Amino acid sequence: MWNWRDVQDFITNHIVIMPEYTKVKELVRDEDFVSGFVWRIAYEAATLETIDADHHVRVLINDVCGRVQPAKTKVWLTGITLSEDEIHISASLTLRRSTRLDMQEKIRIQDLHHSHGFKSRVHFSCIAEFSVPASRPFEHQRYVDQLLTVLQLFRLGSVSAPRYEIQVDSFSALSTVGFGGLDRIGRLAYEISKEDAPKLKHMLEMLMPMVPTIYSTDGKQTFLSSAVHWYSESLLAIGPPEAPVAFAVAALEALFLGAETTTEVSYRLQQRVISLLRCFGWPTLEMKKDLTATYGIRSKYFHGAEQRKKAEDLKALFVRIGEYARVSCLVWLLLLATHKKDEVLELLENALLDGDTFIRLKEWCNPIAFATRL
């Protein structure tokens, strides 16, 4: 090991004064890139027998030109268990169980007594590994965020990433970075088997480009982004058992109500949810009963009133209302590719009154996969 202070001194005294350095710095301009390149070459020259300068030059040129570079990403996931050790979802995405190697850490001997002091706990149930081509660091984060949303929509599970690490062949300061700190223990987990892989792959291909994300380039909040946010909150809620129910109802409200709906809110919400989900075989009377009960729970929870329901009943209710929210988010995501929200809402209300309109709604819904009740 070459002490970093000695490396820095060496670079200051021997490299920065070189005319080649000045020329490269004028061309590249980004100090992070040049400094990373110089450090890497100097360190490897001092500590390794051979260095691959060609490779480092290629990487730096890619950085400077903003070319797409594949990143290896490892995500610790909650809310998903696997039926076997490793399941390949696609050519670039693998879900796997943890190995003993994942559970170990390599620590410098002088840091042994304090290295874990500031690390947050990471609850996880499986690991996702994938390679994503991206030209900017935040694109990797966006991919992780969208992947989590699709996994939350695949089935009802408290999917989150308490830690993820991204490694890119780059001299950017963010080429190797870990994110973490979200310590929520979800209430629900679902299992993925080998048979689920093609379905999940298909869903990822369809939904990844369209799921809302906080890393979107325009940064706009839409009713769909609000709905997906509330749905995600319902899966990861850490409050009392009323919280997930209330958040799932909030997701449905974001989808099926608008700024203009100020009266008969609960009634209209019920009608519109039922009108849409019955197209996919969901039982109408059961939905009506659940939506009535959950809207009351949501109101009491948000307004601070006491509830008298048992925790087990609330959990069972959440599983049903969570499913309605999940499927509704999926359907809206796909419907919005071809229709506007107002058009859909109008059709939903009229489809309850008119047979022809119901047939038209069914035609809109027919191409949508994933939403049919199993």
Place this chain on the structure above:
Amino acid sequence: MRGLTRVISPGDRRRIAAAQKARWEGRRKARKTPDSRTMQVNNSNLSDDLHRLAEGIVEAVEQSKAEGRITLQRQEYVLRPDYSLWYAGDPKLANFEVKNGPKRCGTGETFKTS
């Protein structure tokens, strides 16, 4: 990789994303200036310059090593269980030194071993 990993709280995540985005937007604009565009076109020139710089660095390192001005130290590492990880899958996996089996921790799906 772990040695370089920074752990960032969720509250900071959005601010970091915004800052990164702004930074990259700045770089993208900078690349549109005439000088930068020339540089993109003349990648082969840049490649030659980088190779010359790399050769210069290697020579300087070799010379300093020969003169005994570079001191390399032996770094020792310890491989141990990562106590921050709580795996809900297979509790036996983290059973490095457990005498009485894994302890259940109330969540119904998470085990901690010590």
